[in-house]
Amino acid sequence: MSNKKQLVTIKGTKEGLSIFIDEACSFEEAMADLQEKINAIRPKEYEPIVSVHVKLGNRYLLESQEKELREILNHKSRFYIESINSNVILKEDALKWKENSEIKAVRKIVRSGQVLEITGDLLLIGDVNPGGKVVSTGNVYILGNLYGIAHAGAAGDRKAIIAASYMKPTQLRIADYISRAPDYESDGVYMECGLIDEEQDKIVIDRIQVLSRNRREISGFERRILNG
Structure with a gap:
């Protein structure tokens, strides 16, 4: 044998x-x-x-x-x-993956004319004023008011989401999808998120709780935001 x-x-x-x-x-x-x-x-x-x-x-x-x-x-x-x-x-691929998946916490107000760009997920503790813009290759979380422009999944990630304490944006962008102000309630919405609905083929606004159902791959950090 x-x-x-x-x-x-x-x-x-x-x-x-x-x-x-x-x-x-x-x-x-x-x-x-x-x-x-x-x-x-x-x-x-x-x-x-x-x-x-x-x-x-x-x-x-x-x-x-x-x-x-x-x-x-x-x-x-x-x-x-x-x-x-x-x-x-x-090692270089691991470092790149870490950078792309890391949550970057920023405390500031993004004022008109300013652009805040982040690789990975963005946690903004502050407001995005009209004329201001935040861009992230990952998800965008705003613990504040979103009045300006937010762009998540800037490198092409259509599973990215945008969440804000108060959402009344000038424009939302996720990957190559764009949604403008007329798509939202005129008075704005509290604790909502924007994400791509593939069936409707557009960005939709929904309660932040839907992320646990529609984005099952969310991290423990995101679950803490949802569950408190």
């Missing part, structure tokens, strides 16, 4: 195949074992292309290594990579 260690494990799922690559062996050894196994199970030309999810564990792939992996699992071999998952990322 062979005691050869399994460097690559292939399991069938409802979504296709899951391929687990041993994280301790060399990349060259893993690819040789993968090629051997793929040759043994390759579908016939008349069979459908099989979707594959690759699990790397604590292994990071260089760009050249990912290219080699994709060359083994390509349409010619009757496979298609749906995802490549690794527990490891580069």
